[in-house]
Amino acid sequence: MKVPLSWLRGYVDINIDVDELAHRLTMAGNEVDSIERFRHIDNVVVGEVLNVAPHPNADRLTLVHVDDGEGVHEVVCGAPNVAKGQKIAYASIGAELFDAYSEEPGKTRRLRRSKIRGVESSGMVCSEKELGIGENHDGILVLPENAAIGTPIGDVIGDAVLDIELTPNRPDCLGVVGVARDVAALTGETLRMPSLDYPTTGPNVDTLATVTVADGDLSPRYVGAVIRRVQVGPSPRWLQERLQAIGERPINNVVDATNFVMFELGQPLHAFDYDKVTDHHVIVRRAVEGEVLTTLDGVDRKLDSESLLIADPDGGIGLAGIMGGENSEITESTVNIFLESANFNPQNNRRTAGLLGMRSEATLRFEKGLRAGLAEVGIKRCLRIIQEVAGGEIAPGLIDEWPGKGSEQEYVDLTNDHIVRVMGVEYPVQQIETTLKSLGFEIEPLPDGGPDGWRVTIPYWRPDIAIPEDLVEELARIIGYDDLPATGVAGRVPRWEPGATHVFRRRVVDALTAYGMRQTFTYAAVSDELEDKAPPPARRSSFDGVSEGVKLENPVSGHHATLRRSLRAPTLESAARNTRTWRGPVALFETGLVFASDTNPNALLPQQNEQLTGVLTGPRGDSLWDRGDNDFDFYDAKGAIEQVLESLGIGARFIPLEDTTYAQGKAAEVVTADRKGTPIGTVGIVDTAVWERFEAESPGAVMFELDMEALREIVGDKTRADSYTAYPRYPGSQRDLALVADSGVRVGDALQICQQNRLVKSASVFDLYEGGGVDEGQKSIGIRVMYQSDTRTLTSNQVARAEEQIVRRLEHELGVSLRS
Template sequence: MKVPVSWLKEYVDIEMNLDDLAHRLTMAGNEVEDIERTGWIDNVVVGHVKNIAQHPDADRLRLVTVDHGDGEAEVVCGAPNVAEGQKIAYASIGAVLQDAHADEPGKTKKLKRSKIRGIVSEGMVCSVRELGIGDDHDGILVLDDDLAIGTPIGDVLGESVIDIELTPNRPDCLGVVGVARDVSAITGKPLKQPDIEFEATGPDVNTLASVEISDPDLCLRYTATVIQGVKIVPSPKWLQDRLIAIGERPINNLVDITNFVMFELGQPLHAFDYDKVVDHKIIVRRAKLGEKLTTLDDKERKLDTEMLLIADPERGIGIAGVMGGANSEISDSTTNVILESATFEGVNNRRTARSLELASQATLRFEKSLRTGLSEVGLRRATKLIQEIAGGTVASGIIDVYPSKGKEQEHVRLNRTHISRVLGVEFDKSDVESTLSNLGFTLNADADGWDVGIPYWRPDISIPEDLIEEIARIVGYDNIPTTTLAGRPPQWQPQPEMDIRTRVTDALAQAGMREIISYAATTSEGEDRVALPADTASSIKLRNPITADYAVMRRTLREAILETVARNSRTWRGPIALFEAGRVFLDYGEGLPEERQMATGAFAGPRNELHWDASTAPSDFYDAKGAAEAVLEDLGIQATFEPAEDATFAAGRTAVIKVATANNAVIGVVGEVASEIFSKFDAEVETVSMFELDLAAILKVMEGPNGVDSGKFEEFTRLPASHRDLSLIVDTDVTAGQIVDISSRNRIVTSATVFDVFEGKGVPDGKMAVAVRLVYQSPNKTLTADQIGKIEQQILNQLSKELGAELRA
């Protein structure tokens, strides 16, 4: 809402400087976004045109002698309307003016002494556009004759416009008077109400026109009057200036007055040409099926049966509270008018405006559910101005059809204890009373508090807390004390899902991976790139996605991870090790979707940062597997990795992660991404390895009856352990896992670790050399070399029997 300060001053005196006032308004809830100052230009003063002569070398240019109060100057001027004796805005050299010829508005240029067709111009006579107070550039701005020569132009044209970002609860401040009332309450200066008194000398209004409301649920009150014998002409300058200052285009005196009153009081009004309303009878009703109306903007509107129509007995003449009809529009030949000031139901009005895509200033107000009391005040104010400006005879009495009379809440009970219960501080009775009455509330005091009367301009007040906010905001939130929470802290509630995600996130970051957070929506086609299993639940589709790129909620983190790897691979030459721990959305068709937490990570590019003593080899399957192993170890989960098939991953390079102690529950997958999948992501790395942990499955495993490692401390033996290495020759299809399994069967073997795998020179074709370190440890005795030798032989026998393993010579 733009509020010109000169207009605001009509209703309240302002002595505070504007920046301080803006601050106070902001603190009290009307946030001032900006104060636009126009017309305050240094080096521009009121000048007097003393003499005009023809430019010797240019037909269109004239030499204007200007008296500027501090001497005279000769100015070259091309404006057709300059004339001797005029008072004009004279800019001397150095003035910074709007560039009237710039492509974009707002560009300024500094006035320099220059020769125009051989003659030096000592300044400029300014147009409206050059002064930055409007768009007109067809000629110079001619000022009032009685202005003193040499007066700084700011004193004549200077205007400051306060731009307020209004909150939706304050339709009263969609009128300048509403803002003035807040200023009055803040500064203590009295509010000067606009004059609504007029002389009604015409016939009884009921003999001239009638109004009938067929749908009282949508029209809460309809007030109207008739003014006969008006003269439709352009508005007086002051009225045009007011409208221009807030960005409205003046049309004619009648229309301008209805607009002015809307911006003054917040009540939308409409004027009909009396003689075009059939039978002078207005019927307020829902539109009929298939009914159409051509609105003021000459567009034919198709109405639906929930839209409220202003009609005469034969046809619609306006869409209630949205836009008038062309058929009853005020024109230059109009002499009699019906003036409407009504209260339409907000939700319906808003719906109509939205479905017709007709967002109007009227709807901006009606949608906020105005109180019915405002309509009569608006009618009287507009009537007074019409009589004053457009002349005519005002009918006696007003039409007032008021179906919701008595149905609005009139009072709020406010107890003094309620104020301290909410704000935590007691206020003096007199402070409460003066604050509320300055805002226009009426108070009826008793021992415990007040019955507070709600004024007609405040539809947002209905409960004691609303009044408490009024008190707090005017007193100032800064003046309310600060305390810390006392009392009972609530009972702690377990949050296992959040806890497991946090723990996994931390473990992966500690393992050297970088967390990402990606958009939770994608496209079905994009997601298809990772070839999810056919039995994956459906995705949640969005009715109005922000763009087509985010049409469905994701069902996997794999796509986003691969996309992020690919994007980074084009700019990042170091290791890429990324993970996301977030939600996927699975729709099972009932209720809200499952929001399942997954942790998915990928490795690509070199394993190490470029370093003088580190391998430049690319990361591979074992990086992804290692990260998953680290997380699972941190969680105390003993997992097994089994060969598996998953369409995202390369065949033979994929393992499913299971937990043997929980019925082999699957908790994740790890693998090298299949090249035909990864090639769809346009990456600049050869391979990417990825793991995925299903946090919901992990949680189930951890919480299950067999659980996992309880975290119970196990006493370690103080007896020494023996470390023995075995170097084996096996067929190449033997796996490390098989060797470790067989070696670990004897409970004396506490660990078996494969530490070298080698094929090639010195090893027969089809065979490989595998080195295993075994740790022998008995919990209750020191093992002798003899004992260890026996066990080792048993192990070798078993390895030979099951795997055909031989000791390497």
């Protein structure tokens, strides 16, 4: 909402500077987004008239001494109203002023040094017209007494437009008077309501027009009036300027008057050509499905049966509260006017406007829900303005159809206790009453005579006031929050609820960052094209029905049209993009929700499950001087998983996996080590063709996935160990096995055989070798085995026997033999 200061001053005195005013409005909820200062006039400042002396050579002229803060200047003046002590607008030589005598509007001239009837005038005392802020040139403009000498005139006469970002609850401030009311309350000034009086002539309005409200639910109040014999033409300059200052285009005096009142009081109005309304009978009704109305802008609007129409017996003449019809438009030849000021249902108005894509200034107000009382105030004000700018005879009386009468809340009871309950602080009664009154609220004691309480009448301009809390906010925003004490929440501490998802997530995320990986966040919605580069796995443990993606109705772009079904493609894309700009290791992971339509048709929401995906690509570390430049491989991804699982206290098995995102024979499904073998993830080398789709600059990548839902269920609230077990007190004995095996033998199987022996505490692979010294098609494996008992010290015989058993099993089951 644009609010010119000059317009605002019509209703309230402003004796603080613009920035301070903007600040106070902002703090009180009317955020001033910007201040547009316009028509700044160079070389014109506030001056004080020190004395007035007669001009030696002219009776009508005077010699005026003006102090402009820099010096005293003698100025020849022709104005009858100049007087000693006045604050005036002093223009020094060089100022560009409007030419008060030119026929051409807006013509300016530069003030030059000149002699007037033989006396040199150093400057000029200006009139409204010369400053371009009004039509008055009968005398000089007298400024408020407290205007500071030397202040640029633009700061004093209101050459500024406040652009206020209004909140949806304050339609009253969609009128300048509403803003003025806040200004008055915030500065201690008094609001001057514009006049609603006008003379009437001729027959009563009842005899000139009829209104039938057929659908009172959508039109709770409809007020109409008739003005005859108007002169339609351009508006006077003041009215045009008012509208231009807020970016509105003047049309003609009648339409301009309705717009002016809408921007002044917030009530939208519409003027119909009275003679084009059949039978002078206005009918407010729902449109018939498919009924067509040609609106003012020449567009044919096809309406549905919920659209509210203003009609005459022949059909539509206007779209209620949105736009008038072309057939009843005010034109140069209009003589008589039917003026409408109504109250329409906000939801219906917003719905219809949205459906037709017609968010007009009228809708902007109606959709917020105006009070019915405003319609009457608005039409009276508008009649007065129309008569002032277009002449005409106003028929006595108003047509007032008010089916919703009595349905509006009239008052709110507010108690001091309630204020304390909400704010935590007590305001003095005097301050409460003064503040409410300053905002125009009428207050009286509560009918039951309770001590600290008020019955507050809801004024016609405040549809947002309905409950005591609304009034508490009124107090707080005007009094300000700066002095509100800062206290802590006292009272009961809520009971802790178990099962928090974030606690589990922290454990997993922290294990991965400790492993050297970086956390990422990608967008939750992706394109099908991206997702197809690395399709989600066919089978998922925590949900089924992955095939159906969840689509957005109105995505921000095609790149984000479907909710992601897995984190694969997004994470691979992030990793690939980094290979083009980052020389070091790229080890990224994301944990987040993935989405799929629920296969249960009764489910209201799609399935939303948390998944984790990690991708490692590029060099394993920043150039290591002794380990060479190795790239990440399968075992880095597997190590990441193993480390996470170990930190959670979960044992896992890795079983071969067929999955198109991974290279064949180079991927595993991760399942729990228990007999159930619950799937908890995947790991593998990304298929070369898949990786190439992401245009990475590294030759390959490895990836892993963890099913966070499944893991969380397994882990529950458990920590890594269920309980402490006493560590063995008897010494162990460590022996190495040097084995030779066929290349195809899986080391894990050999390791498992070792671990299964009951005297073995642990077994690990310490060497793996293929090549020179080992026969073609074979490999050598070194396994370090720790033998230890919890109950006794093992003898060398016992260890030797155990080793023998292991070697036999290795030979028998895997064909692995001791290296000779």
